Amino acid sequence: MSGDGWAEVKSGDPGYLDGVYSDDALTTQTDDKGIPNSSSSAPSLMLAMLDALDVRPGDTVFELGTGTGYNAALLCARLGAERVVSVDVDARLVEAARDRLAELGYFPTLAAGDGAAGYPEKAPYDRLIATARLRHVPRAFLEQSAEGAVMVVPLGFGVARLTVNGTGQAHGRFLPLPAYFMPRRVDAAPPRFAELETQEARSTSLDVAGVLDRLSFPMSLAMPDYTSCTWMDDDGAPNAIGLWTGDGSTATATMTGKVRQVGPRRLWEELEQLAVTFGDIDRVAREDFGITVTPDGQRVWYGTEDGPFWALSGE
Ligand SMILES: C[S@@+](CC[C@H](N)C(=O)[O-])C[C@H]1O[C@@H](n2cnc3c(N)ncnc32)[C@H](O)[C@@H]1O
CATH class of the missing domain: 3.40.50.150 (Vaccinia Virus protein VP39)
Known part of the structure; x- marks a missing residue:
């Protein structure tokens, strides 16, 4: 990717074969907004x-x-x-x-x-x-x-x-593998940051700077379509994070622990709940999670089938 978007590399171009034979995911198509929508996985x-x-x-x-x-x-x-x-x-x-x-x-x-x-x-x-x-x-x-x-x-x-x-x-x-596949294509609502500006903030005791990294895998199961972003101050230091899901639920948290939320889901509360479930565990290992699918529903669980679980839903 170049500074102002994606550059196409064709057969015969410099670097083409290096890319093809690398163990990297290769973007093979972008949509009309320049967002990747197909790739060849690593x-x-x-x-x-x-x-x-x-x-x-x-x-x-x-x-x-x-x-x-x-x-x-x-x-x-x-x-x-x-x-x-x-x-x-x-x-x-x-x-x-x-x-x-x-x-x-x-x-x-x-x-x-x-x-x-x-x-x-x-x-x-x-x-x-x-x-x-x-x-x-x-x-x-x-x-x-x-x-x-x-x-x-x-x-x-x-x-x-x-x-x-x-x-x-x-x-x-x-599997014990990190995997960041492109989501199956579905329509999603944009984040509602503007609505949050007028809202009263509440405090959180979570480590805002580290929580998304530490809990990203369970978050990806509990809030399957979540997206996050980080805002920087003028010195390039992170000063807040944003979190949203496809139904328009949106939360922001400043690095000093001030939280605002809007939408049908209280995303920050869900994150706080995950933080309780995973306590002090530094590395939340994928292979400790399992999945059960029955005609009545689907759930992903942690540890054992009767451990903490998250229902999977939505076509
Ligand atoms: C990581 S790429 C697949 C890589 C592919 N197996 C290969 O060998 O190149 C993901 C693909 O899933 C496709 N896709 C996304 N949503 C889909 C859906 N609902 N049904 C079928 N394909 C879908 C995308 O168009 C994209 O081409």
């Missing part, structure tokens, strides 16, 4: 997710998020293209991936649409993988799973690996 993360997916010869696989088609190509090489289905919400990406895969001699089933609906025509699947961040395990994933199917799904800033059992339930744990 190869080490793709491989760790494929490793967790544990495909076996003869398995059929569904992928949400075709993107460049690279992950689909790896699946085709391993299983045969006739066993691979991949869906991306962006029809142009699907067509570009189709051409690339065809050049390699791979002709998997590719479709444009919301991958959260799966692809029932080719179900049931033995393996299901999402390569965009989801808010919960899509119901269609369960409905289109074979018994014993494995799902690998980015939720919050982590990746859950679940096994489906014969009663419409799935259970699993999070």
Whole structure:
């Protein structure tokens, strides 16, 4: 990224091959506002997710998020293209991936649409993988799973690996991997900072400077679509943070502990509650979290299934 936006690097340009062969996520498309909306994930993360997916010869696989088609190509090489289905919400990406895969001699089933609906025509699947961040395990994933199917799904800033059992339930744990996938595309309300200016502030005893870093993973589960920002003073020192979710709930906190909030959710209170749950734990480890999906609902839990939990909701 250059100072004033993204610079396109094409095949043959200086640095192109270094980028392609680096273990970095590569932005492959931006929207009309210049915000990235498709990327090729870091190869080490793709491989760790494929490793967790544990495909076996003869398995059929569904992928949400075709993107460049690279992950689909790896699946085709391993299983045969006739066993691979991949869906991306962006029809142009699907067509570009189709051409690339065809050049390699791979002709998997590719479709444009919301991958959260799966692809029932080719179900049931033995393996299901999402390569965009989801808010919960899509119901269609369960409905289109074979018994014993494995799902690998980015939720919050982590990746859950679940096994489906014969009663419409799935259970699993999070991998010990940090993962910052692009969210599944949905409309979101902007933050309501202007409304906060007229509000009375209350005090918080949280360490405002450090709390977002320390609790970012549980926050990403409890407030799946949260966004945050930091304001700096003229000397470049942080003086306040902002926090908001897609329903317009917004909170700000100054480094001196003054909090203002607006909207249907009291985000700062939720953060204070997480701070109580995780007490003095410095490193909140992803692998200590698990997930349970039943026809009645989905929850992510900490430690054990009857430990602290957060319900996952929203299509
Ligand atoms: C990290 S990229 C996928 C990388 C891809 N697997 C690859 O190998 O290049 C995430 C992709 O998810 C897609 N996506 C986002 N929301 C989606 C949805 N609801 N259904 C299907 N695809 C979606 C985006 O268009 C984007 O291409």
